[in-house]
Amino acid sequence: MxxxxxxxxxxxxxxxxxxxxxxxxxxxxxxxxxxxxxxxxxxxxxxxxxxxxxxxxxxxxxxxxxxxxxxxxxxxxxxxxxxxxxxxxxxxxxxxxxxxxxxxxxxxxxxxxxxxxxxxxxxxxxxxxxxxxxxxxxxxxxxxxxxxxxxxxxxxxxAIAFFFGMLVQWLARIVFTFNYKKRMKYSIGLFGGIAATSIIYFMLIKGLKDSSFMTADNKHWIQENTGMLICCFFVFFTILMQVLHWCKVNVFKVVVLLGTFALxxxxxxxxxxxxxxxxxxxxxxxxxxxxxxxxxxxxxxxxxxxxxxxxxxxxxxxxxxxxxxxxxxxxxxxxxxxxxxxxxxxxxxxxxxxxxxxxxxxxxxxxxxxxxxxxxxxxxxxxxxxxxxxxxxxxxxxxxxxxxLVRASVNLVLAGLLIALGTSLKLPLSTTYVTFMVAMGTSLADRxxxxxxxxxxxxxxxxxxxxxxxxxxxxxxxxxxxxxxxxxxxxxxxxxxxxxxxxxxxxxxxxxKKRKAKEKGNETIKQLMQSNDNAEILELLRKHTREELVKVLAFTEENFERTATAFLHENLRGLRRAMGSVKFEKQLVKQMKRTGTLAMCRLDNNTVLEKGLYYYQGNDFASELVYSVGRLCEPCLEHIDNNFRPLDTIQKGEFADVTEGITYLLQNCRHKIENNDYEGMENEVRKANELNGQLSHLKREELQRIQSQSGSIKVSMVYLTMVQEAQNVVTYTINLIKVSRKFQMPE
Structure with a gap:
């Protein structure tokens, strides 16, 4: 045992x-x-x-x-x-x-x-x-x-950390402003003295209160002489920080690094x-x-x-x-x-x-x-x-x-003070809560x-x-x-x-690891936002755009096929998965648009006028693809969830054939954008026209069935919606690859 x-x-x-x-x-x-x-x-x-x-x-x-x-x-x-x-x-x-x-x-x-x-x-x-x-x-x-x-x-x-973070940062910004280097001739010594004293006090009260050398006698002596210690530290550090400022040392950096060590x-x-x-x-x-x-x-x-x-x-x-x-x-x-x-x-x-x-x-x-x-x-x-x-x-x-650095200093000093205060009052404040909420309060005060x-x-x-x-x-x-x-x-x-x-x-x-691999595209946008060279920004934006459009086409290919297959086989679980993916992808597309707009702002006017329209058109077509899959999936999910009559054998065979062609088109277009190679794109355009013609024929056939009253109205309604959204997917896909070529190719 x-x-x-x-x-x-x-x-x-x-x-x-x-x-x-x-x-x-x-x-x-x-x-x-x-x-x-x-x-x-x-x-x-x-x-x-x-x-x-x-x-x-x-x-x-x-x-x-x-x-x-x-x-x-x-x-x-x-x-x-x-x-x-x-x-x-x-x-x-x-x-x-x-x-x-x-x-x-x-x-x-x-x-x-x-x-x-x-x-x-x-x-x-x-x-x-x-x-x-x-x-x-x-x-x-x-x-x-x-x-x-x-x-x-x-x-x-x-509540306390957020409020005081907002208040103290507002006061600090009133004193120093955003251009703090112009307004710290003498105030920096006072600020540095207060900050360093607060950090040292925090270290004594919170950081070292249970250390091995902190005997009962030492704690009692510190408690009895706290006021004297604070005054001595304040005078010493005020003088020291002012001297460091005169010696061209950035006092804010000293405070931030000292606060980091203390926390x-x-x-x-x-x-x-x-x-x-x-x-x-x-x-x-x-x-x-x-x-x-x-x-x-x-x-x-x-x-x-x-x-x-x-x-x-x-x-x-x-x-x-x-x-x-x-x-x-x-x-x-x-x-x-x-x-x-x-x-x-x-x-x-x-x-x-x-x-x-x-x-x-x-x-x-x-x-x-x-x-x-x-x-x-x-x-x-x-x-x-x-x-x-x-x-x-x-x-x-x-x-x-x-x-x-002004805000960073306030974050560390105020977090240390609040934690030390909570400790002295025997309140079990969490370091995570205090530091995070102080940072949020200071960011709000900084507008x-x-x-x-x-x-x-x-x-x-x-x-x-x-x-x-x-x-x-x-x-x-x-x-x-x-x-x-x-x-x-x-x-x-x-x-x-x-x-x-x-x-x-x-x-x-x-x-x-899988999620981080998917997020590697974010590295491109980070490099883009840090660059100041217009040519480099344009190339990075083209790379980022390819990465995002490839993701959208991969999503469309997977979920279009999943929706069609799940509906034809009356697979409710598959349709629910597709609907969940659509909701998530809609948020990603919105985020892609926001990020792309911020990136476009970094290009010069000539480049924006020359390439901007193609970029925004590409984003719009990508969004429409996602929404088309959603509009396709929603009625299919409702139909199967309500246990309505399924498609007949003829309808299933017709749509299964066209689904295979659309999936193949999406796959080819995705590969062309991914490889940035648009040679032979005429084949995809021709295939898209054939698919649209085939889908129009299916629509006419279904309208004739409705006219002859040979089938269920509910089945016909959902089938016509499927055909229409399939046409939209084909149209938006081919338009997307066209504007992508115009945006990617140099003039």
Whole structure:
């Protein structure tokens, strides 16, 4: 029996390695977003500074793992076997759940996930124990205070961080404006002093409060002399920053990099429990059981020892720090999560990653109404003066950066202050929530959310916030059922769940790689938006257009054939899949149009006049292809879903023949655009004319059947719609390849 539990402990540590890697992938956005978004230094430099902060924070952490030992459950009422069941369920759930969020590029809270997984697993075992006991109730087994405080912290941190991010950034922009280099002769020293003092205070209060050298005497001395320390730091750093400014050093970069280091340090020092707390609790339980529980067995040995605090051995801390740094440098998913936050906060218009939702549209309308009301009562002179402080055309933004150094500095300083304040007030604020919402508030204050992008940005923010709540619910529910399965299924269930977790992680990696391969086309548009050479921009736009049109034709080919085949064989599932694909493709086409319009704006006037019409015509024909497939699929789906009479044998044979020809035409046109080779295009034009003639003949034949009343009206209606939309597909396809040739070929 001991061998089984030893294997479980070893597996917990193996999962901890994965958890550290996926956890860092998720939380990297907390401390990298501002430095990466403002390009305060090269990406390698930012990673080095953050990695140093992570390693030092992990190494200096004293490893107090109280939340994993007795923060949620009351261990004195649980037996060793039950504790191991809970801990294994938590780790299996945590690794998979965080990996899913990372794959989607959505930042979430590792603290919330761990707390609610512990709560779900404990609740499952507690129900079983209460059912079989006359003396215990749920209040004896579960400590719900911690979970409730985390739920409250979600609301508190989201609202406070967003509001103060908006307010402080507005004030900072009033002081410095977008052309900050002209207005920081003496104010920069004061700003740098406040910022550096805030960051140091944050490091002492939050980042190093549980470090090994922070004895009770040291903490007491810092608490007693906090005011004096802040004053000394403020005077010192104000003078230092002013001197650095006179020495031509960019103080904003210093503040951003110092803030990055501080947040990384605090993350590693305080969030380490989220990743290795569970396996260390399991290890401690196993050591206690093997030493004292031999006579009672795993189902009779109570785990009262977990009530006491435990210090983590230094080699666990060093190992965890090394793994976290490795994950930070190598994880592509970490870069994906950072991209989500940076894109939502960027100053410029660009490709939006989120669509539009009713909630976002309502919020935008409300904000516009409120803004209009305030504008009416504000004096014109005040409005003009404020507008002079927010001239975005004067913004000093590094090449390829999403926003400037002023905003990056405010993001880091304010996030650090709010987290330190929450810690001092014993509020369990989440670093993820605070840093993300501060960044969203500062971007709103900077007028980065214009009328053309606000609804998409708000949708993105709401999606991320919704993901945080989903994390809590999913963590609780999944862990509840996993703990139940392990408890009742025993060894067989453990092996099956471990295999399922491994399969899920592997499948996630494969899916992620496939998705990234599909997104390679985005690299072309990124290069295009960064280029200033008109000839290069035109070539990149031609390449990007080919990539997008090939995707549309591939979609049309696949879903036209799927719809026709599914309808002829009365396959309802196939029609529903096609309809779902159409809805998704419509969003992609809208996004393609927005991106292409932004790209066209970078061409000179002559090129736009010469090639612009062909480009927009190509986009319109691509859109019509997608909508034609939708108009074809919708009546077919309704017909089959209502169990109406199918097509007769003659109709099926006629349409099956023409479907094969249309699919072949789509395939040939796709290959020509993909290879940028339009030689022999006359063959496709001739084939299209033949297909249209054939479809017109089918239409006349069906009208004659209707006239003679030889068939069902419902069947005839859907059949005529199919023929008409098939004609549209042929026409739009051949028009698309014609305008594509005109756009791609040099004059």
């Amino acid at each position: 001991e061998t089984l539990y030893l294997c479980i402990v070893i597996f917990l540590f193996v999962l901890a390695v994965f958890d550290l890697m996926v956890g860092v992938s998720n939380d990297a956005v907390n401390f990298l977003q501002s430095a990466v978004g403002a390009k305060a230094a090269s990406f390698k430099t930012v990673l080095f500074i953050a990695g140093t902060g992570i390693f030092i924070g992990a190494a200096l952490s004293n490893g107090m793992m109280d939340i994993a030992r007795h923060g949620i459950y009351q261990p004195q009422h649980f037996y060793f076997a039950e504790i191991m069941c809970i801990l294994l369920a938590v780790m299996l759930t945590d690794v998979v759940l965080l990996d899913v969020f990372n794959t989607m590029g959505m930042p979430t809270s590792t603290t919330v996930s761990m707390v609610f997984e512990l709560l779900g697993g404990t609740f499952a075992l507690a129900l079983i124990k209460v059912y079989g006991s006359d003396t215990l109730d749920l209040g004896d087994l579960i400590n719900t205070d911690k979970a409730l405080s985390v739920i409250m912290a979600i609301f508190v941190s989201v 990384a340090l605090a993350f590693a020092g305080n969030d380490l429990v989220n990743f290795i707390g569970i396996p260390l609790a399991g290890y401690s339980s196993f050591v206690d059981f093997t030493a004292n529980g031999a006579g009672t067995g795993p189902d009779g040995f109570l785990m009262s020892s977990l009530l006491g605090p435990a210090k983590t051995p230094w080699y666990f801390l060093f190992g965890a720090g090394a793994i976290m740094v490795y994950a930070l440098y190598t994880s592509k998913k970490a870069h994906n999560v950072i991209k989500t936050s940076v894109d939502l906060a960027r100053q410029d218009e660009g490709e939006e990653n989120f669509g539009s939702t009713p909630m976002a549209r309502t919020l935008v309308r409300f904000s516009r109404t409120l803004s209009t009301g305030i504008s009416r009562v504000m004096p014109e002179s005040s409005k003009r003066w404020i507008d002079t402080r927010f001239r975005k055309d004067e913004a000093i933004i590094a090449d390829g950066a999403a926003f400037d 980065a959310w214009g009328r053309d992008s606000a609804v998409f940005r708000i949708t993105g923010v709401l999606s991320v916030i919704g993901g945080w709540f989903i994390t809590a619910g999913a963590a609780f529910t999944i862990c509840f059922f996993v703990a139940m399965v392990i408890h009742f299924g025993g060894t067989f269930a453990i092996i099956a769940l471990i295999g399922l977790a491994i399969f899920s992680l592997i499948r996630s990696q494969v899916t992620y």
